[in-house]
Amino acid sequence: MRPVYVIGAGMTRFGRSEVPLVDLAGAAALAALHHANLGKIPVDTVIVANMGAGRVNRQVAVASALVDRLSLWPAAADSVENGPASGASAVKVGYQAIASGMADVVLVTGVEMMRAVDGLEATDFVASMSQPEVEYIYGVTLPSLAGLFARLFMERYGVERRHLALVAIKNHDNAMKNPYAHIHQPITMEGILTAPEAVVNNPPVAEPLHMFDCCPVSDGSAAVVLASEEVAAKLGAPRVLVAGIGQATDTHAVHERPDPTDLKAVRLASAAAFDRAGQKPSEIDVAELHDAFTILEIAESEAAGFFKVGQAHRAVERGETKLTGKLPINPSGGLKAKGHPVGATGVAQLVELTWQLRGEASGRQVAKAKTAFACNFGGFGNNVVATVLRKEER
């Protein structure tokens, strides 16, 4: 297979969109194309990751619409829907197109506009990814699945609410340094957990998870430009190699897993990505994990191999996952505070990591970052895509 490089990355500020869906995607795509500085080199293929535009925004075939909006004809156009893992799945499809020799330049854009509907409908739309006969029909939502998971995980490994709060506080702090983040609001342990007022400030959503354990509902778009080695060399762009991608699935219904606290798909997808990249978790300098709920950052960091099972919350306690720690996790603010427009999330993770590897993440730059890892978690862990990026010195 041919090597594939990320030569451009861009995104919109996450939050509430002021513009329609395709314009939102266009803004991120243009930012990435500008970053790539392609000149007259044409874009062969446009891939759009999106989960719910057909339902929420009455817009399907978003990739075709984006090609037209950006006048990129006759580029091939494909839309990818794979739940919250749509973003990384779309990057994987783009990667395959270049690696196989079918394309030289691929624009991958993730976009979602979830705030077009109210919170209840957005929650229902996201819940529609759950198992229809044994989960969705009984009113199971993603926060409720995460609550059940958290209760079991916390009981088994001695994780306490203060550990979850530490993750939230860290990610809010990181988001304060990220101009693209949805939430620019620092929070404190006192304010969300220990003060008597915390009972109102941070109400339960699905016990033991409270409001500040959950990501916001966001609009937003993110895009990367992938290119073959030949194109990357011609442009003289900083070389961010897509070193390895892994993907794995698990049972649709969470209760069918022998051990629901074992995020098997994360474990397998991460192992495959590391194997293809020829790297070990201990060699990673910075990671973006799918913290739709704070407990997931802790659990995924173990399943990906960064910490032993049952030990990640101790690392959080020691500050190892802060920007200045041994392994900074979610320097962007993560889904928790950067926001989670579901179809855009997997791409946004790679945008952040590309900027980190290029030394362009001002204010939240991880020092000397050369290797990076992303985990894009679909469903409730039933479809996961992991990616390893590596900076190559020219």
Add this chain to the structure above:
Amino acid sequence: MASVTDLEALLRPPAMEMPPYPPKAITLASGEEMIVRQAGREEMPVLLSAIYPLLLVERDYYDIVAARLYAELLAYKRYRVKDEYVLVGLIDGILAGLVNGRLVDGKLGMSYHTLTIRRGLRVGSHLFAAKMEYHIEHCGQDEVLIVAESPIGFRRWMIEYPLDKKHEVQHELGGVPSWVLTRKTYFDAKPRLVVGRRPVSAAQLASAETIQLPGEETVRLQVTGEKGGKA
């Protein structure tokens, strides 16, 4: 022919004695302290100027809330509403939100509006709770009639407390069927919704003595949260 002063007396509704609302301090999720205190009639001009930029913000029904609240505060300032009160939430002296209502009589309260300027910190929940605290605990009322103009308000008041239906009574805000907070509802909800510390220190009170306003653009951005769509 009556003098202007006599006519003014006829135009003003009769007022009854209202107890003061003792200020309290609330620690927010950000760790910041919000002082909740009563605002006097002389402070209405500054509150009116805070609300003014929101009259045209459609997001989350801010326009109708701002427009009605503007009229209510103006009526309070110019003595054209009976027994109204206004509470403000101030963070470092800067206005974070406000609530108002009035006493219909000794036993019945009429909740008017809750308007949050600093969003994302449950300021509105704290201020609404302070308003209910005033009616039930400080004025000793039995019931407060409440309606919501936005789905957010409906979730916060009707569902979160939860309130009872009193649909046979039209609320003063547009004749919408009323919901009611009773003493029992209030005291049942109090442990999870009503917080704050008293007494407030002299230093904290001093910091909240003068209402300061965030800039007009800051108010608009904080309220709408608009920042998507720009790379």
